[in-house]
Amino acid sequence: MLWTAVVLGFLGSFHCIGMCGPIAMAVGGSSSKTFLWKKIIYNLGRALTYSILGLIIGLLGFSLSLAGVQQGVSIAIGITIVAFSLSYKKADRFLTIPALSSAVAWIKRRLGSGLKAGSMSAFFTSGVFNGLLPCGMVYMALVAALGLQDPLIGAAYMFFFGLGTIPMLLFLMLSGTILSVPLRLKFQRAIPYLGLIIGILFVFRGLGLGFHGSPQIQAFDYGNQTVEITMCSED
Numbered sequence: 001m002l003w004t005a006v007v008l009g010f011l012g013s014f015h016c017i018g019m020c021g022p023i024a025m026a027v028g029g030s031s032s033k034t035f036l037w038k039k040i041i042y043n044l045g046r047a048l049t050y051s052i053l054g055l056i057i058g059l060l061g062f063s064l065s066l067a068g069v070q071q072g073v074s075i076a077i078g079i080t081i082v083a084f085s086l087s088y089k090k091a092d093r094f095l096t097i098p099a100l101s102s103a104v105a106w107i108k109r110r111l112g113s114g115l116k117a118g119s120m121s122a123f124f125t126s127g128v129f130n131g132l133l134p135c136g137m138v139y140m141a142l143v144a145a146l147g148l149q150d151p152l153i154g155a156a157y158m159f160f161f162g163l164g165t166i167p168m169l170l171f172l173m174l175s176g177t178i179l180s181v182p183l184r185l186k187f188q189r190a191i192p193y194l195g196l197i198i199g200i201l202f203v204f205r206g207l208g209l210g211f212h213g214s215p216q217i218q219a220f221d222y223g224n225q226t227v228e229i230t231m232c233s234e235d
Contacts, residue, residue, distance in 0.1 A: 001148065004198050005141060005157045009164020011194060012137030014187040016165065017172065017179065038123045039173045045127020047162030050138065051155045053131075054145040058154020065149040071206045077147030078202030084140045085195020100134065107132050131162070140195065147202045 064073050107129050114126030131138075141161040145154035 001144070001198075001201065002157060002160050004144070004194070004201070005160035006164040007194055008137065008141055008144075008191075008198070009161040010167065011187055011191050012135075012141075012161075013165040013168035014179070014184045015137055015191070016135055017168070017184060034120070036174075038120060039170060041120055042123045042127040042130075043162070043166045043169060045124040045129075046131040046165070047159050049128050049131025050141070050158035050162040053138075053142060054158025054161075055151050055155040057142050057146045058148065058151035061146045061149035061154060062151055070149055071208060073149065074147055074202050074206030076206075077143060078199040078204075078206065080143055080199075081140060081147075081195050081202065082199035084136075084143060085192045085199070104133060137191075144198055144202070147205075 061073070064070065110129045111126045114122040114129070138161075141158060145157045148154050148157060
């Protein structure tokens with residue numbers, strides 16, 4: 001499933017250019033020696049934030065698996081991802097909510113302060129805060145991380161999602177050019193199809209049809225008492 005995170009991040013970066021593009025191009029360097037490294041460290045900061053979010057959401061998924069509802073949750077997650085992939089642009093409308101817009105403004109101020117500071121650590125911190133900006137593609141990736149129901153795998157999934165976004169944003173940083181809207185839309189059209197694939201994978205896992213990684217119910221005999229625990233094989 002980790003390959004889907006990379007592809008989802010790459011395709012999602014074409015959607016996120018509108019918000020993150022100007023910020024990405026503002027990431028500079030005081031010399032040729034630090035120019036590229038500051039851009040890389042900035043993006044790694046974003047990936048770290050995504051990983052922490054994946055760890056948290058993975059813990060929630062793990063709690064659901066302990067409750068014995070892993071298969072049902074996997075099916076629900078699959079359906080949710082398919083629905084999300086068809087309307088991921090609407091998720092960005094949360095930015096218009098007064099309480100959330102205030103939080104976004106605060107995050108952007110922190111970003112600006114870090115970029116002005118110019119140090120390597122400041123650029124890394126700016127990347128960490130950038131990962132907190134609301135984004136429909138991040139939400140969809142987090143839903144997938146929830147469905148994996150493992151904190152470490154969830155963290156890895158979100159980290160690979162972050163890595164997938166780096167090529168396009170790094171291109172913007174180095175070229176200083178935002179891609180044209182028609183070109184961005186061509187890549188964005190593939191997002192619903194990828195969402196459909198990911199959703200189907202989770203539904204198959206939940207149905208336990210012998211698909212690789214499908215959750216299975218395994219029974220453990222403790223004396224006179226049999227306990228059923230939902231297990232999931234590694235992808």
